[in-house]
Amino acid sequence: MQTRDIDYFDGAARLNGYLAMEAGAARRPGVLVFHEGLGLGDFAMQRARRLAGLGYVAFAADMFGDRRQAHDLQEAGALIGPLRGNPAALRQRARAAVSVLAALPEVDANRIAAIGFCFGGAVALELARDNADLKAVVSFHGVLTSKSPAREGEVKAAILVLTGADDPLAPPDQVLAFADEMRAAKVRDWQVETYGNALHGFTNPSADGSIMRDALHDPCADRRSWASMQRLLEEVFDDGVR
Known part of the structure; x- marks a missing residue:
């Protein structure tokens, strides 16, 4: 497997992403990976390598710049706040990562998807919502609210939301509100899977409640959600990639 860091820019902000792919001459689908609220670290990069093992070109984006890392909720809030509070800026930064992945010679730019975890799920x-030319978007335990909800005719991607039934960052009323948003925007392909007894951060083995009390790894929800993502990617890319 080939891995390397890639520097790219959003205006003056220097970003440092992480690329993973298997060797091969054929162009193949690309998958963006958006990191959790603590920044681009081992977890997102490991997921990028897992995607590469499935035959995709995976690019883990850096949403904070200079691969900055938060060590507690206060630091995470300081990094996330300026982006969550300004959807246009957040979307522009996410699109910078799309452009990097789409420009790679190994990638079929017509077959790109995005996945994200926690904050990264909201980014995806x-x-x-911003009408990005993506085949699919998958949110793992992401926040579902937005200051700029989807508008009719402006969602191209198939959307899959994977959420914990006991996640305080995506409570039942917000899950219902998300469904209403999708209906109002007449999104053609969306689905929500809810995992009973699962809290926030259920995909991350290092989520042990030490940083956020209600963030806890759930092996069953982790396994099932990854399998659901795989099925959707295979369907939307429709090329037999495994």
Whole structure:
């Protein structure tokens, strides 16, 4: 497997992403990976390598710049706040990562998807709302609300939301509100899977409640959600990639 860092820019902000792919001459689908609220670290990069093992070109984006890392909720809030509070800026930064992935010679630019975890799930959903040319968007335990909801005719991607039934960052009323948003925008392909007894951060083995009390790894929800993502990617790319 080939991996390397890629520097790119959003205006003056220097970003440092991480690319993973298997060797091969054929162009193949690309998958963006958007990191959690603590920044681009081992977890997102490991997921990028897993995607590369499935035959995709995976690019883990850096949403904070200079691959900055937060160590607690206060630091995470300081990094996330300026982006969540300004959907246009968040979407522009996410689109910078799309452009990097689409420009790679190994990637079929007509077959790109985005996945994200926690904060990254919200980022992926914002790309879908922004009419990004993506085949699919998958949110793992992401925040579902937006200051700029989807508008009719402006969502191209198939959307898959994977959420924990006990996640305080995506409570039942917000899950219902998300469904209403999708209906109002007449999104052609969307679905929500809810995992009973699962809290926030259920995909991350290092989520042990030490940084956020209600963030806890759930092996069953982790396994099932990844399998659901795989099925959707295979369907939308429709090329037999495994």
